[in-house]
Structure formats: C-alpha cells, structure tokens
Amino acid sequence: MNDPTGGDGDSVVGTLTKKDFTSANEVRWCPGCGDYAILATVQSFMPELGIAPDDTVFVSGIGCSGRFTYYMDTYGIHGIHGRAPAIATGIATARPDLNVWVVTGDGDALSIGGNHLIHALRRNVNLRILMFNNQIYGLTKGQYSPTSEEGKVTKSTPFGSVDHPFNPIALALGAEGTFVARTIDNDRQHMTQVLREAAAHRGSAFVEIYQNCNVFNDGAFDALREKPQGVHNQIRLEQGQPIVFDEGRRCVSVGENGRLVITEVENTLKDRIVTHDRHGRPSLAFALAHTAGHGPTEPTCIGVFREVERPVYGEAMTDQIKLTTDRLGHGDLQKLLGSGDTWTVA
Amino acid sequence: MTKQVEQRDHVVIRFAGDSGDGMQLTGDRFTSATAVLGNDLATLPDFPAEIRAPAGTVHGVSAFQIQFASQEIMTPGDHPDVLVAMNPAALKAELKLVEKGGTIVVNQDAFTQRNLEKAGYGSNPLQDGTLDGYHVYPVPMTSITVRAVEELGLSRKEAERSKNMFALGLVSWMYGRPVEVTLNWLEAKFGDKPQVYDANAAAFKAGYNFGETTELFSVRYEVKPAPVAPGTYRNISGAAALAWGLVAAGNRAQLPLFYASYPITPASELLHELSRLKNFGVLTLQAEDEIAAAGIALGASFAGHLGVTGTSGPGMDLKAETLGLAVALELPLVVVDVQRAGPSTGMPTKTEQSDLLLSMFGRHGESPMPVVAARSPSHCFDAAIEACRIAVTYRTPVILLSDTFLGNSSEPWRIPEVDELPTIDANFASGPNAGQEFMPYLRDDRLARPWAVPGTPGLRHRIGGLEKDESGAISYDAENHQRMTDLRAAKVARIAEDVPELEVDDPDGDAEVLVLGWGSSYGSIQAAARRVREAGRSVAVAHLVHLNPFPRNMGDVVTRYPSVLIPEMNMGQLALLVRGRYLVDARSVTKVEGLPFFAEELETEIMKVVDG
Numbered sequence: 001m002n003d004p005t006g007g008d009g010d011s012v013v014g015t016l017t018k019k020d021f022t023s024a025n026e027v028r029w030c031p032g033c034g035d036y037a038i039l040a041t042v043q044s045f046m047p048e049l050g051i052a053p054d055d056t057v058f059v060s061g062i063g064c065s066g067r068f069t070y071y072m073d074t075y076g077i078h079g080i081h082g083r084a085p086a087i088a089t090g091i092a093t094a095r096p097d098l099n100v101w102v103v104t105g106d107g108d109a110l111s112i113g114g115n116h117l118i119h120a121l122r123r124n125v126n127l128r129i130l131m132f133n134n135q136i137y138g139l140t141k142g143q144y145s146p147t148s149e150e151g152k153v154t155k156s157t158p159f160g161s162v163d164h165p166f167n168p169i170a171l172a173l174g175a176e177g178t179f180v181a182r183t184i185d186n187d188r189q190h191m192t193q194v195l196r197e198a199a200a201h202r203g204s205a206f207v208e209i210y211q212n213c214n215v216f217n218d219g220a221f222d223a224l225r226e227k228p229q230g231v232h233n234q235i236r237l238e239q240g241q242p243i244v245f246d247e248g249r250r251c252v253s254v255g256e257n258g259r260l261v262i263t264e265v266e267n268t269l270k271d272r273i274v275t276h277d278r279h280g281r282p283s284l285a286f287a288l289a290h291t292a293g294h295g296p297t298e299p300t301c302i303g304v305f306r307e308v309e310r311p312v313y314g315e316a317m318t319d320q321i322k323l324t325t326d327r328l329g330h331g332d333l334q335k336l337l338g339s340g341d342t343w344t345v346a
Numbered sequence: 347m348t349k350q351v352e353q354r355d356h357v358v359i360r361f362a363g364d365s366g367d368g369m370q371l372t373g374d375r376f377t378s379a380t381a382v383l384g385n386d387l388a389t390l391p392d393f394p395a396e397i398r399a400p401a402g403t404v405h406g407v408s409a410f411q412i413q414f415a416s417q418e419i420m421t422p423g424d425h426p427d428v429l430v431a432m433n434p435a436a437l438k439a440e441l442k443l444v445e446k447g448g449t450i451v452v453n454q455d456a457f458t459q460r461n462l463e464k465a466g467y468g469s470n471p472l473q474d475g476t477l478d479g480y481h482v483y484p485v486p487m488t489s490i491t492v493r494a495v496e497e498l499g500l501s502r503k504e505a506e507r508s509k510n511m512f513a514l515g516l517v518s519w520m521y522g523r524p525v526e527v528t529l530n531w532l533e534a535k536f537g538d539k540p541q542v543y544d545a546n547a548a549a550f551k552a553g554y555n556f557g558e559t560t561e562l563f564s565v566r567y568e569v570k571p572a573p574v575a576p577g578t579y580r581n582i583s584g585a586a587a588l589a590w591g592l593v594a595a596g597n598r599a600q601l602p603l604f605y606a607s608y609p610i611t612p613a614s615e616l617l618h619e620l621s622r623l624k625n626f627g628v629l630t631l632q633a634e635d636e637i638a639a640a641g642i643a644l645g646a647s648f649a650g651h652l653g654v655t656g657t658s659g660p661g662m663d664l665k666a667e668t669l670g671l672a673v674a675l676e677l678p679l680v681v682v683d684v685q686r687a688g689p690s691t692g693m694p695t696k697t698e699q700s701d702l703l704l705s706m707f708g709r710h711g712e713s714p715m716p717v718v719a720a721r722s723p724s725h726c727f728d729a730a731i732e733a734c735r736i737a738v739t740y741r742t743p744v745i746l747l748s749d750t751f752l753g754n755s756s757e758p759w760r761i762p763e764v765d766e767l768p769t770i771d772a773n774f775a776s777g778p779n780a781g782q783e784f785m786p787y788l789r790d791d792r793l794a795r796p797w798a799v800p801g802t803p804g805l806r807h808r809i810g811g812l813e814k815d816e817s818g819a820i821s822y823d824a825e826n827h828q829r830m831t832d833l834r835a836a837k838v839a840r841i842a843e844d845v846p847e848l849e850v851d852d853p854d855g856d857a858e859v860l861v862l863g864w865g866s867s868y869g870s871i872q873a874a875a876r877r878v879r880e881a882g883r884s885v886a887v888a889h890l891v892h893l894n895p896f897p898r899n900m901g902d903v904v905t906r907y908p909s910v911l912i913p914e915m916n917m918g919q920l921a922l923l924v925r926g927r928y929l930v931d932a933r934s935v936t937k938v939e940g941l942p943f944f945a946e947e948l949e950t951e952i953m954k955v956v957d958g
Binding site: 023025052056057062070072074075077080083089091092095115119320321324325327336340342343344345346 | 378638640
C-alpha cells in the first residue's frame with residue numbers, strides 16, 4: 001500500500017515550541033473573546049506531547065469555534081456544521097498513527113451535531129474533543145443555544161427561552177464517554193492539566209470548556225471564572241481526594257437518600273464527604289455533573305469527572321482485519337473474482 | 347416412459363410464492379445451475395418491501411424471473427414462458443404476465459379454501475376456467491415433499507419448508523439443469539447441519555424425479571449453451587460486481603478502501619459484501635446516519651484512503667451537505683446511489699432511474715460533480731473502477747449510479763484479469779509545490795489539486811468549506827470566487843477529454859432515429875433495437891456511462907440524427923439535460939412502475955418514431 005507519509009508516523013521531535021503550532025493566519029475572533037485564551041493554551045500545550053505538527057490533525061465544525069483549525073499549524077479540516085466528529089472518526093479510524101483533535105461549540109456539538117458527538121463517544125474513537133461552551137450562538141449573532149438557561153432572552157427568544165438546556169457533562173457520560181472533563185477558558189493552568197490528561201487518554205476524550213462570549217453572552221461564567229467569586233464556586237475534582245472547595249470551607253457530601261449536597265465542612269461528618277473516583281461507576285460523575293442546578297452560577301465541578309478504559313475504535317477495527325488476514329491470508333483479488341461456480345469456454 | 351426432448355432458443359421462467367417460501371433462493375439456485383451450463387441469462391428479482399408480509403396475500407408475493415438462452419440476451423424477458431406459482435396469491439399476482447399458451451406449474455396443495463380467500467379468489471382458478479388456454483400442471487408439491495423427508499423426523503412445518511427445493515428440482519428436470527450444482531451448494535451451505543441438508547436434498551431430488559417419472563410431464567426442454575468469447579465465466583449480481591469493483595479500484599490505486607454506510611435498501615448489500623472482505627484490508631463502518639457515513643468516508647479520504655459511501659435516494663438527500671463540502675475540499679470520494687422508486691420512502695424494493703438530476707444538481711451553490719452510471723449487473727464492476735479512477739485522479743467527489751434492478755439481478759460475466767484492469771495513480775503530494783511553500787489549491791494540468799496526506803512532512807495545510815485562494819487562505823475576494831468557481835467547473839468539464847467517446851451502434855448506417863439511454867435500461871433498449879432491426883427497420887443506439895461530463899462527442903451524436911428518443915425510468919431527466927444543453931428536440935419514453943422496461947414496450951415506441 002502507499003505510504004504517503006514516508007514513515008511510521010512517529011516523527012522524532014526535538015524541541016517543539018508554541019510557534020510550531022501557530023499558523024500564519026490572522027486570528028479574527030472578536031477582541032476579548034474567550035477563544036483567544038483557549039487557542040493560546042492549546043498552542044502552548046501541544047509541544048509538550050512531542051508529536052510533530054505534521055502528525056497532528058484538527059477538525060472543526062461551524063461556529064466561532066470552527067475557525068480554530070485555521071490558527072493551528074497542523075493538518076486540518078474546517079468541516080460542516082456539527083459533522084466534525086464524523087469527519088474526524090474517518091481520519092482517526094483510517095490512521096491510528098495520527099493525533100486527531102476536534103474543536104466544536106455548544107450549538108455545533110449538541111444541537112445540529114448531537115448525533116455524531118454521542119456516537120463518537122460511544123464508539124470510543126481516538127479523538128480529543130474540545131467543546132467550547134459559551135451558551136449562545138455567537139457567529140449567527142446571538143440566538144439561544146442548547147446550553148442556554150431557561151428564560152434566556154435572546155434575539156430568537158425575546159420573551160425568554162422555554163427550552164430546557166443540556167448538561168454537556170451528563171450527556172457525554174450518558175453517551176458512555178470514557179473521558180469526560182470540564183475546564184475554564186481563562187484558567188490556563190487548569191486547562192493545561194485537563195488537556196494533558198485528555199491527551200494521555202486512549203479513546204474519546206470529551207472536554208467542555210466554559211468560554212466567555214463577551215459580545216452576546218458576557219459574564220455567563222463569571223461566578224466561576226472571575227476573582228474573587230471563582231475561588232468560592234469552583235469545585236476542583238482531584239482523583240482520590242475528598243471533594244472540598246471554597247478554600248476548605250465547603251464540600252460535596254452525601255445527603256439524604258444518597259443525594260450529593262453541598263455542605264459546610266465544619267458541619268459535615270468526615271465520612272460523609274465524597275472522595276472523587278473518576279474510575280468508578282458513572283453514577284458519581286453524573287451526580288457531580290448536577291451539583292449546580294441552574295448552570296454555572298453556583299458551585300460547579302471542574303476537572304476530570306470520569307476516566308475509564310475501553311477498547312479504542314480504530315484499533316479494534318484494525319485488529320479484526322489483522323486476525324482475519326492471519327486466518328485467511330491476504331485477500332487475492334483474482335481468486336475472489338473467480339470464487340464460486342465458474343465455467344470455462346475454450 | 348421415454349420423454350421427448352425439445353429444443354428452445356430462449357426460455358423465461360418466473361418463480362413466485364409467498365415472501366416466506368424462499369423464491370429468491372430458488373431463483374438464485376436455478377440461475378447458478380443455468381450459468382454453469384453456459385446459457386446466457388438475465389434475472390429479475392421482484393419482491394415486496396415487507397420482510398414477512400401477511401402470508402398468503404397478494405401483496406406478500408415474492409417473485410424471481412430469469413431468461414436464459416442459447417444466444418446473447420439483454421433482458422430478463424417480458425413474459426414468462428413458465429410461471430411456477432407456489433400458492434393462489436402468487437398465481438393471482440403473476441398470471442397477468444403470462445401470455446395464453448404459456449405454462450403454469452402450481453403447488454396444488456396450497457389451493458385450499460382458506461388460501462383462495464386470502465388471495466381474493468371467489469372460486470378455485472384451477473377449476474373455474476381461469477386458466478383455460480394455458481398449459482397447467484397442478485403438482486402436490488407440499489405433500490410429496492413431506493413424504494420425501496418423512497424419515498428425517500422433522501416437524502410437518504419444517505418438512506414443508508423444503509417445498510421450494512422440490513419446485514427447483516422439478517424445473518431443473520424440465521430444463522435439463524445439472525443437479526450437482528445445487529447439491530454441491532446445499533452441501534456447502536448446510537454441511538454442518540445434516541438434517542437440514544438431507545431434507546433439502548431429498549426434496550430437490552423428489553422434484554427432479556417427479557418430472558422424470560410422472561406422466562404429467564411428457565416433454566423436457568433443452569437450451570444449448572450460448573456462443574461467447576473464450577474465457578472463464580461466472581454469474582454475478584450487480585451488488586457483488588459493484589463491491590468487488592470498489593475493492594479492485596483500491597487494489598489498482600494501492601489505496602486502502604474505506605467504506606462507510608448506513609443501512610438502507612437496496613444499498614445494504616454493498617455494506618454486507620464489503621464487510622466480509624476484511625482480509626483484503628477493506629475497512630467498513632456502519633455509521634450512525636447517512637450524513638456521518640459521508641463525513642467518515644470523506645475524513646478517510648483526507649487521511650489517504652479511498653473513501654466510499656453508499657446509499658439509496660433518501661440517503662442521497664442527507665449526504666448532499668457533505669458532497670458540497672467534498673466539492674470545496676476537492677478530495678476523492680465515491681458516493682454510490684443504488685436508486686429506488688421515490689419520492690421519500692417511495693417503493694424501497696422497486697427500481698427507478700430518478701436520481702439523475704439530483705446527482706447533477708442536488709447541492710446548493712455551483713457544485714459540479716462527475717456522475718457515472720452502470721448499465722448492467724456485471725458492468726457495475728467496471729463502473730465502480732471508473733468512478734474511483736475519476737475521483738482519485740481529479741480529487742473530486744463522484745456519484746456512481748446503480749439501481750435496484752442492477753443490484754439484485756445477475757448475468758454471466760467473463761472474469762477479468764486483475765493485471766489488465768485500469769491502473770489508478772494516487773499521486774500523493776510529497777513536497778512543496780510553490781518554491782519552498784505548499785499551496786493546497788495550486789492545480790496540475792488536469793486542474794486537480796495536490797492530495798497531501800496528514801503525516802507528510804512539511805505539507806501541513808488547512809482546508810474547509812469556506813472559499814479559498816490557491817494558498818489555502820480564506821478568501822471572500824470577488825474575483826477569486828469567480829475564478830475558483832470557474833476552475834471547479836472546468837476541472838469537471840475537462841474529464842470529458844479523459845473518457846471514451848460515446849459509441850453509436852448504427853449497423854445499417856442510415857438510421858434516422860437515435861435511441862439514447864443511460865443506466866439499467868441498457869438491456870431493454872438493446873433488445874428493443876434488435877427487434878426493430880429484425881423487423882427490417884434501421885435504428886441507432888447509444889448508451890451513456892458518463893453523465894457528467896457527457897462524452898466530448900455527445901453534441902455531434904445527438905444532433906446527427908433527425909430524431910432522438912430517450913427511454914428512462916423517470917419522468918424525462920436525461921431528456922431535460924439533452925434538450926437544455928444541445929437544443930435538440932429529444933423525445934422521452936418514460937416509465938415509473940418499479941420495474942424495468944419491457945423490450946416490447948420500447949420496440950413499440952421506437953417503431954412509432956421510425957415509421958413516423
């Protein structure tokens with residue numbers, strides 16, 4: 001077979017820098033957009049993986065997030081609305097040697113592309129999916145999105161939205177996602193750590209990034225991303241650690257009927273405080289996804305909710321081909337064409 | 347008693363029964379035995395969309411027609427010489443196709459009061475004169491089958507299930523088909539289930555021996571092998587030929603084949619066939635929907651595979667968005683449309699050629715795309731290779747049109763030598779193409795852009811649905827958009843330089859009428875033209891494989907003849923294109939009845955024009 005890449009995909013990479021992942025294209029998001037911070041963090045983080053930009057692919061859909069692909073100096077496809085996970089599934093399945101990332105938004109991934117997202121997650125395709133959630137349609141100038149809160153007043157909902165929003169983390173968990181995490185656009189350190197863990201995961205890694213749209217939905221995440229209240233409201237999930245936040249004052253504990261509740265540490269029995277276990281049953285992660293009832297305006301979990309191992313889609317497919325080939329030998333086309341009943345005319 | 351043997355040039359047999367009676371299998375096995383005998387043949391499976399329609403009803407009837415001959419034939423035949431009806435409903439549904447004087451073999455046991463009522467018969471057609479003028483052979487197929495297998499300890503229901511093998515045995519005797527082909531197949535299929543094998547083999551032999559021994563049948567028929575070019579032959583269905591053509595294209599291009607598809611009648615056969623061929627390195631993926639299937643195939647192409655997706659009409663609607671993206675990305679992608687009767691769900695198991703204009707124009711914006719159509723079951727193999735060749739060479743999505751009739755029917759095929767198949771050059775980009783730079787939309791002399799696969803050092807680039815300039819940069823510049831639109835159109839138009847001219851078959855050289863066809867109506871048109879010529883008239887025939895672009899001599903051909911007649915199983919789609927493009931007053935012959943044209947229908951239409 002053709003080997004277009006002239007190698008095995010393991011580029012030997014010396015000292016990669018942010019510059020190696022930064023394309024010459026002028027970045028054209030609105031000044032002040034949270035996307036700038038995400039782009040800078042991703043570009044700064046990529047060299048750490050030691051994977052050449054030549055072996056890296058970014059795939060995006062439509063929306064403000066879709067432009068991300070043009071700003072990364074890697075291979076890339078800026079696709080169609082909602083379909084990035086499907087296109088990326090083709091790439092990652094065909095070429096397990098590539099480092100494939102999907103960049104999408106709340107409208108792209110959860111509305112028009114909902115089907116592709118959930119199926120990529122259940123298949124466990126080897127993709128890192130970054131979903132920028134700004135709870136608004138930005139590129140179309142301000143309609144409510146599938147993550148906008150009920151009552152949201154926008155151009156298309158002048159009397160307030162009557163739609164109930166998705167909880168993206170709960171959705172990803174429900175879709176059997178094997179790596180489900182959340183981070184915040186302006187917290188470079190936290191995002192870098194989440195990206196690091198997402199990159200190390202084998203299979204689909206879903207990362208929701210709270211992203212401020214300063215033009216159409218400014219301040220949606222202020223309770224988490226701004227000082228000083230962010231410190232009080234960020235519930236940082238750490239594997240194996242008791243879930244305590246607000247500078248040690250509050251915690252997530254087990255309340256009546258096993259419900260998770262937020263309580264004062266000093267009023268909580270130590271053994272009622274929940275210890276985070278991202279490898280355990282999905283019910284804990286699901287409950288943690290719901291600590292904030294009405295979106296990120298109150299204490300909200302960030303970090304890795306869940307991480308489990310499952311066979312990786314492309315690898316399983318390649319294994320089937322290998323096993324069948326071992327059993328039957330390499331297919332001989334001439335023999336195939338002549339299989340079954342034939343007759344010869346002299 | 348000694349049976350008389352009569353010679354026949356060609357015979358049409360139609361097997362009909364309940365959906366659960368196994369008529370498709372019976373027809374398929376008869377076809378295999380016929381193929382091995384060296385007759386030319388053409389088949390027409392005709393079945394309902396319901397998997398198990400209510401038993402015994404007319405709309406649950408499943409039929410399989412085969413024409414076989416000692417000469418070249420082009421169609422499954424208009425009217426059966428022999429109808430095998432396994433129950434009253436089958437007789438009711440199919441009798442209208444049989445002309446007076448035809449032969450009708452019925453399973454007499456099935457003509458019970460209850461079954462007659464279910465079929466809507468007020469009285470028994472075997473007794474009330476309905477079948478006057480036909481040669482009728484009532485055979486108690488069920489009861490003889492049950493007796494033949496009674497030693498095997500099967501339940502009555504299980505025993506009765508083999509009655510289709512009895513019918514196959516009987517008809518095999520009538521037409522001198524070799525028994526070994528069927529017995530070998532049963533052995534291969536049921537070798538590990540001895541009881542099932544024994545029951546089917548016993549029923550088959552009982553049917554064969556019934557013909558041999560009973561006085562009911564005094565004549566058997568012989569159809570000699572058809573004279574054909576030397577070579578090794580096999581029988582092949584359109585679905586298998588198309589699947590193998592895709593595999594062959596991957597082989598010739600040295601590209602892994604990646605087939606992504608969502609189940610849909612009648613295209614699922616492709617997914618099934620390709621899914622079996624894992625040891626050929628074929629990747630198959632059953633996607634979550636039609637849109638994803640197209641996107642996944644396109645992604646695979648970007649990654650350096652031969653990305654193919656397949657569907658039928660309803661799926662084409664959904665894939666349109668991705669096809670538009672593929673036009674903009676200028677990546678190889680083959681989309682197989684096994685057409686079926688529409689609109690909407692339409693008639694999923696019935697054939698039609700009504701997606702031509704959809705293929706040509708069914709996308710927003712100026713988004714030209716090559717279109718290739720297969721014309722016969724075995725030609726699906728060549729058409730698949732050709733679609734892939736164009737897609738890879740020109741970095742473009744290509745629509746490959748097949749249809750229900752082509753997919754399901756079969757014909758003998760001279761097995762080609764793989765080494766003699768067309769080669770396809772993937773010609774991946776390996777280095778910069780503009781000084782030290784790589785420009786993803788800088789074109790070669792065919793106007794094709796470079797295919798630079800991820801992992802290739804130094805050729806990183808971003809492509810997408812937004813308009814670009816040569817460098818790959820997004821451009822909303824007015825002149826650039828005009829230029830890129832012109833270039834995309836010119837690239838597709840230029841493919842005409844690279845495909846054969848349209849051949850015209852005009853043996854007398856003085857024809858005034860050209861019959862122009864495309865796709866699966868090929869056989870009917872050829873057969874009709876032959877009849878017209880046998881009647882002493884002249885007619886020219888041409889058949890399109892390339893629908894976009896048209897062959898470069900198309901304009902000459904359609905303007906050369908005073909009359910152009912275009913038969914197609916739609917409401918006149920090719921005719922619209924020809925009239926629009928060449929200002930020719932082409933006449934349409936159209937039919938959308940879910941079945942191919944009858945040769946006699948077209949003969950009549952051609953004669954009308956020829957005789958003015």
